[in-house]
Amino acid sequence: MLDIQYLYLVEGKLMAKFEDLLSNSDLLKYIQDQGFSAPTPVQQKGIPLLLKRESLSLLGKTGTGKTLSYALPLVECLKEDESNNVQVQVGSPRALVILPTKELTSQVFQVFKGISHFAKLRVRQLLGGEKGQKSKELSSSSIDILVTGPGRLVQMVEKKELNLLDVKYLILDEADTLLDMGFFKDIQKMWGFCEWDGCSVGLISATMPNDFDRFKEEVFKKVDFKELEVGGHAIKxxxxxxxxxxxxxxxxxxxxxxxxxxxxxxxxxxxxxxxxxxxxxxxxxxxxxxxxxxxxxxxxxxxxxxxxxxxxxxxxxxxxxxxxxxxxxxxxxxxxxxxxxxxxxxxxxxxxxxxxxxxxxxxxxxxxxxxxxxxxxxxxxxxxxxxxxxxxxxxxxxxxxDLTKKKATRASAAKVPVKKVTKKRPQVGRKNSPRYKKSK
Missing domain, CATH: 3.40.50.300 (P-loop containing nucleotide triphosphate hydrolases)
Known part of the structure; x- marks a missing residue:
């Protein structure tokens, strides 16, 4: 029996199974192979929007399944494009997934590799600090999904080792961290290399920095984001x-x-x-x-x-x-x-x-x-x-x-009026000194 926390209304329909969200049979085989019983609320709400090629700003708490909420619809969209004979140029990815650290890049790359084992897509990884041979391989490869960081990607595009004119899907995962780590200018440059028309953008985040709205307005001026915040029914x-x-x-x-x-x-x-x-x-x-x-x-x-x-x-x-x-x-x-x-x-x-x-x-x-x-x-x-x-x-x-108790004691004492008393200082001489010993 399905846990009640997974039952959610999406556009008036009760969504409780991946089959209700996705139609690609290869993706459903992957889901079965991984043993996922039902989509989480963040997946139930996010997947339908991304399947419609909507641009999405998704705020979801840590551990709620955000990676699959964009990975699954992204793959299904790419497979649909493939069936419509969309042409792919070498060195020109169809989708970009941008992450702030090498560790996250490698982790998300492995997720896409696992999916591509069933869905047969060309998934590539680009990390900062890699040797020139890796760059040459990417330049001469057909790429469906490129998982990378913004700095290294911009370097390769500026050197004309890659181009982004065929990018139709752009995902910024951990978007808040990308901003925290100072990638604002790199992301701005990267977006400048893309063809804006017809490109769907996904901003995936766990927290909402104060300047997040300004970031969206300055970098993605013409993008109409659907705002989605998934709250209290996610996995605890x-x-x-x-x-x-x-x-x-x-x-x-x-x-x-x-x-x-x-x-x-x-x-x-x-x-x-x-x-x-x-x-x-x-x-x-x-x-x-x-x-x-x-x-x-x-x-x-x-x-x-x-x-x-x-x-x-x-x-x-x-x-x-x-x-x-x-x-x-x-x-x-x-x-x-x-x-x-x-x-x-x-x-x-x-x-x-x-x-x-x-x-x-x-x-x-x-x-x-x-x-x-x-x-x-x-x-x-x-x-x-x-x-x-x-x-x-x-x-x-x-x-x-203890500190709180001391503060309370001080505050209480401050409220009590204290009468000031002046005492005369006692005369301390040789006879009344405690150190004085009377001689025999």
Missing amino acids: QEIETFNIDLGQKEKNKMLELFIDKQANGSGMIFCNRKETTTEVYEYLKKSYPSKRFFVLNGEMEAKERNASMKKFRDKGGIMVCTDIAARGIDIPSLNWVLNYDLPFEAVFYIHRSGRVGRGGRKGSVYNFVTSRDLNLIARINKSIKEQSLLKLTTINTKMQR
């Missing part, structure tokens, strides 16, 4: 939160205790600085030579980062990383997340926590909380309350309670 994430009060210098010792007593299965340790990830990684490798540890940060070469993430996915273990791994990364076997450092921005706490508890699975989040973190806690708790789909416990540490 079951996440338990545990807060550990400690001093800044106690972190490594507490980390050892955590690994010994609590860290069951695979997990991720988040640090704020690249240098910290290296220090923690080396410390753990030395302390636990028989365990598997991996490291991931922005200073690593693309090849190293890909290898580290692949080994972590395949073998499991513990990944020490920065916020580069906080968004979109899906590791089904992940059991826990440890915030060795609480993030500077509250929204990253939500994204870090969202690595566990995905797809209805349970997960745990552990926080190292020092006295320096007290100013962050209020902002993080506010973010947690606004993310109604996440069953996260707010951070309520003993230090915070």
